[in-house]
Amino acid sequence: MLEIKDLHASINGKEILKGLSLSVKPGEIHAIMGPNGSGKSTLSSVITGNPSFEVTQGSIVFESKDLQKMAPEERANEGIFLSFQYPVEIPGVSMVNFMRTAINEQRKYRNLPPISATDFLRIMREKKALVEMDNKLTNRSVNEGFSGGEKKRNEIFQMAMLEPKLAILDETDSGLDIDALRIVANGVNKLKSPENATIVITHYQRLLEYIIPDYVHVLYDGKIVKSGGKELAMELETRGYDWIKQEVVV
Amino acid sequence: MSDTIIHEVTQSEYKYGFTTDIETEVIPVGLNEDVVRMISAKKNEPEWMLEFRLKAYRHWLTMKMPEWAHLNIPEIDYQSISYFAAPRKNAPQSLDEVDPELLKTFDKLGIPLEEQKALSGIAVDAVMDSVSVKTTFKETLAEMGIIFCSFSEAVEHHPDLVKKYMGTVVPHTDNFFAALNSAVFSDGSFVYIPKGVRCPMELSTYFRINAINTGQFERTLIVADEDSYVSYLEGCTAPQRDENQLHAAIVEIVAMKNADVKYSTVQNWYPGDKDGKGGIYNFVTKRGICKGENSHISWTQVETGSAITWKYPSCILMGDNSSAEFYSVAVTNHHQQADTGSKMIHLGKNTSSHILSKGISAGVSQNSYRGLVKVGVNAENARNFSQCDSLLLGDKCGAHTFPYMEVNNESAIVEHEATTSKISEDQIFYCNQRGISSEDAVGLIVNGYAKEVVDKLPMEFAVEAQKLLQITLEGSVG
Ligand SMILES: Nc1ncnc2c1ncn2[C@@H]1O[C@H](COP(=O)(O)OP(=O)(O)O)[C@@H](O)[C@H]1O
Numbered sequence A: 001m002l003e004i005k006d007l008h009a010s011i012n013g014k015e016i017l018k019g020l021s022l023s024v025k026p027g028e029i030h031a032i033m034g035p036n037g038s039g040k041s042t043l044s045s046v047i048t049g050n051p052s053f054e055v056t057q058g059s060i061v062f063e064s065k066d067l068q069k070m071a072p073e074e075r076a077n078e079g080i081f082l083s084f085q086y087p088v089e090i091p092g093v094s095m096v097n098f099m100r101t102a103i104n105e106q107r108k109y110r111n112l113p114p115i116s117a118t119d120f121l122r123i124m125r126e127k128k129a130l131v132e133m134d135n136k137l138t139n140r141s142v143n144e145g146f147s148g149g150e151k152k153r154n155e156i157f158q159m160a161m162l163e164p165k166l167a168i169l170d171e172t173d174s175g176l177d178i179d180a181l182r183i184v185a186n187g188v189n190k191l192k193s194p195e196n197a198t199i200v201i202t203h204y205q206r207l208l209e210y211i212i213p214d215y216v217h218v219l220y221d222g223k224i225v226k227s228g229g230k231e232l233a234m235e236l237e238t239r240g241y242d243w244i245k246q247e248v249v250v
Numbered sequence B: 001m002s003d004t005i006i007h008e009v010t011q012s013e014y015k016y017g018f019t020t021d022i023e024t025e026v027i028p029v030g031l032n033e034d035v036v037r038m039i040s041a042k043k044n045e046p047e048w049m050l051e052f053r054l055k056a057y058r059h060w061l062t063m064k065m066p067e068w069a070h071l072n073i074p075e076i077d078y079q080s081i082s083y084f085a086a087p088r089k090n091a092p093q094s095l096d097e098v099d100p101e102l103l104k105t106f107d108k109l110g111i112p113l114e115e116q117k118a119l120s121g122i123a124v125d126a127v128m129d130s131v132s133v134k135t136t137f138k139e140t141l142a143e144m145g146i147i148f149c150s151f152s153e154a155v156e157h158h159p160d161l162v163k164k165y166m167g168t169v170v171p172h173t174d175n176f177f178a179a180l181n182s183a184v185f186s187d188g189s190f191v192y193i194p195k196g197v198r199c200p201m202e203l204s205t206y207f208r209i210n211a212i213n214t215g216q217f218e219r220t221l222i223v224a225d226e227d228s229y230v231s232y233l234e235g236c237t238a239p240q241r242d243e244n245q246l247h248a249a250i251v252e253i254v255a256m257k258n259a260d261v262k263y264s265t266v267q268n269w270y271p272g273d274k275d276g277k278g279g280i281y282n283f284v285t286k287r288g289i290c291k292g293e294n295s296h297i298s299w300t301q302v303e304t305g306s307a308i309t310w311k312y313p314s315c316i317l318m319g320d321n322s323s324a325e326f327y328s329v330a331v332t333n334h335h336q337q338a339d340t341g342s343k344m345i346h347l348g349k350n351t352s353s354h355i356l357s358k359g360i361s362a363g364v365s366q367n368s369y370r371g372l373v374k375v376g377v378n379a380e381n382a383r384n385f386s387q388c389d390s391l392l393l394g395d396k397c398g399a400h401t402f403p404y405m406e407v408n409n410e411s412a413i414v415e416h417e418a419t420t421s422k423i424s425e426d427q428i429f430y431c432n433q434r435g436i437s438s439e440d441a442v443g444l445i446v447n448g449y450a451k452e453v454v455d456k457l458p459m460e461f462a463v464e465a466q467k468l469l470q471i472t473l474e475g476s477v478g
């Protein structure tokens, strides 16, 4: 589904990703862990086409399509969703209007007519229930005045609305208390299917108790330096990253 | 790179840039007393009207064009402009006599002049260049005693009303452009709502410049007698031309005791091309007076057009307990310049005013809010709240706020708030990631930002205005 080969990417001329390869198949959950500044968010930005980053080498192919030839909105409409580490506020744009626009853009891309008002409201209701999101929040402007945790929950709500094929969750667990974490994880698990895949970027093993990964990768200094099963996450939790750094140096 | 999102500019087409090929009578360029007399004669005006014009002209000669810090106005040669242009086939008695080309023009602009085709609930006065082409629903309105006609007709058929009110709100001495307009004004609309009448439909005037090298100088006078109500809307467009054209209008509103006047404008004069070539110079004096107690005037404007806009719809709150509002969205893109705002002059007791100004700047445009709140010595308990917001797209445009206050009564409460925000690349990318293109993202954000003002427009026009905002900013992001 997603094939990343020897990816090099930089921002303002500074190379951040230095030859990263990753292969994700339908139905899989991949966890990406690694110390601060190792390039995890950069990877999610590059997959989704954030124009601040420049790909200097390598390839990213999603369902046999070369992502580098596609605008960010096309990638989104192909079914790639990013739950942002730092969701932005968009004052003046109501959540309802924002979501309806997003859904209709996706439908247009797939040659479907705009969604009817009743269907839209029904889906909104369902998905709000799924992530236990307050009506108050969906009546406000996008992320405006949301707490850190509310923003993260809103990301998962949007993911549920858009039903992506590939979801990338960038530190969705940070800033969540244990109840919120369970709700978010629950939301992710309910959307899981043999056709969909998820990349979970996280610092902590905590989230991985709820979202069980098939693979765990350690990203260090712009490269994946170690991959394994879910037990690798446990090991990282107890031993930290220093031993990995040493392995890399050696 | 990171700065690429917000400035790749592709020119969006100005939809109304076509010209109408009809025979037009244009008087030779230049301005002197003979020209003023000629205009008056062409309109078969009575002596008192000519006197008014000449007085204004003589005063204009003593005045100098004003200068502003934040408008860069090229030298205007007032002798190279023609001050009168009219479709040859003049003053039609019925629709059959209106040149079909003219009907087609207004049809194309979305303003059908056949009453059966017209939007229900809206009466239209269509003005092309210097004359009114047709006023719809005139007879229907007349049954209620409402006068809605071109200014020329008002001079002819309702001279007492015109004499009584014209120039009482904006005297010919008011400013350079007001003096010029008073000397050479061509046509415009006249509205009179009698005592106790609620005007049942929206009244609207549509101004169209067609002829080349001519100035448009229209004049509108709205009088709302005691206990009456009217909602009035003004729209305008012009062909796409490389030369700049001058538009200097006057609007006067008089609201008597308990009268309520709502004036809305969607200003879409040709703004010039993306390199700043051509476009209308829009210098307009709009002022209302809340003359009687409890009277109310609101100005709502959506300004998207013109190369240069200079206008400050204002209100004199003379009657006790009178109130006024100014709601404005002004968008500038490419090389457009706008200097707009409002003046609220509190004279009566317990008067209140509210100013809400939303500026949106893109490209290399300059967008200024300039406002004055003045509280007179006897204006006990005057209240004003002004909110001026600026939204920037990109970092080559400018937004400026110049609030002036003159408070001469201690009981007054005058408040001013201002904010500046920017559409960030992160916001655009966030929308992109949800499948929304940059263009649509800007439209969403801008319409959200302008909503509070656009919502004040009559419903039919709110939708138009929303589209217009988006079109104006098309291409302001890459
Ligand atoms: N806009 C930027 N300009 C310069 N360097 C940046 C920018 N964004 C991120 N970086 C750098 O890229 C590296 C990787 O960052 P990031 O991908 O956010 O790491 P992670 O998500 O793993 O914590 C860090 O060294 C960070 O400082």
Ligand SMILES: [Mg+2]
Pocket: A040, A041, A042, A085, A170, A171
């Ligand atoms: Mg990160």
